[in-house]
Amino acid sequence: MTIQKAESAVLAFDVGGTDTKAGLVLPASRGEIPEILDIERFPTALDAENPGDVLVEFLAGLVDRYAAAHPAYRLDAFGVSVPGLVDEARGLGIYAANLGWHDYPFKARLENRLGRPVAFGHDVAVAGDAEVALGAGQGAQNEMILVVGTGIAAALYVDGRRLQAGGYAGEVGHAMAPAPGGGLNIMEATGSAGAIARRYAEAVPGFSGGAREVLHLSQRGDLMAQQIWADAIAALAFSIAQTVAMIGITKVVIGGGLAEAGAALFEPLAEQVDRLLTFQPRPLLVKATLGQNAGLIGSALKAQSLIASQIQGNDRRAAGSATAAELKPAL
Structure with a gap:
């Protein structure tokens, strides 16, 4: 398009x-x-x-x-x-x-x-269409455009066409995933930028920053921040691996605020997705290119x-x- x-x-x-x-x-x-x-x-x-x-x-x-x-x-x-x-x-x-x-x-x-x-x-969904037509999603027939911000949602493409399912396709943030400490929770309760900031604030009273500040703290050796960041990576990796197994995506385009973390997000995420998959091809993980104007x-x-x-x-x-x-x- x-x-x-x-x-x-x-x-x-x-x-x-x-x-x-x-x-x-x-x-x-x-x-x-x-x-x-x-x-x-x-x-x-x-x-x-x-x-x-x-x-x-x-x-x-x-x-x-x-x-x-x-x-x-x-x-x-x-x-x-x-x-x-x-x-x-x-x-x-x-x-x-x-x-x-x-x-x-x-x-x-x-x-x-x-x-x-x-x-x-x-x-x-329309931001996904833009990335597929003009941005980082070009060239793949089966892919996920994953937006990770305060919440999480996705646009899913199979054989070059976006899945719609009457509006219910792509709600990956509300799919169940392993929760920290055991059990299950919706994925965005652990993997979203909003969840990263919320969980750190609950653990460290007085914290008022966002996911970026939690990442900086983790890079400076803060053990709580490191654990919360690792939990988010694990939740995202689980969701991506499940999507690969179910619909065969070969590319994941990640946008939203969390994508700005760059290598701190993409490198451990790719490693965990690799460990979770067996015979399936490993998807290419790339950052969205159209930014906030994609919608x-x-x-x-x-x-x-x-x-x-x-x-x-x-x-x-x-x-x-x-x-x-x-x-x-x-x-």
Whole structure:
């Protein structure tokens, strides 16, 4: 999937639990990473009673703001990604614990409100699509785009196509994994950046840093920090090895805040994945390259595909009308 050259730009939104990122994504040629103008963050509109309707009106207001600020660009479509469980085929936000909606028809409501096509998707899934099309995910038919931040989620690709499963594919952070000290826990309770910081703060009262600070402490010999970091690596390695065994992935693209740890993450993670696998090929572990803009780019990819499909449909209808006119008998 690539963004094709076109006269119109795409306004893309990456909705988060705290902030919503917006940017005007310009057309790009095949294989080019598109330029994004006027990237801004806005506090996400929240409402416990009508979370979906309030978000739709909030996004409509941002559309008006960007249209007024950039009159030179025609906006023929919009891209919107949201967190939680998302059914892209039906355009539904199935569930978002921190934002409050249940089975909300985002695509239909947004298109009705904005009067133009809207590409609607899951935040990690569309970021995965961008990495596969233009970033570190290129060249693999079977891969995992793994985003490790406050939580953990993934986009999974088998034979070149992303698994969707009605919105339930890729929730690897909520899959069970061995827990420190025995038993089982959801994987992100140990392997996420948020879990690393939380567990260290529970062990060392007064600590207020994040996963990066825990890593620095571990590198300076702090035994508690070393154990918590090792536990996170073990949880991630278990999840990756299980995914290799189940769907045969050959590449893992890791993004999110934890990927910034570089060799401190990738080297021990590769070693543990190797130990957990038997006859399976070892997956290549690489860092995501599109960074924090992957979600905006992925949403733009989907929106440009809508524009292209609409143009093709219009061309087919025009060709059909011309053929019908030619075949019409003279009176």
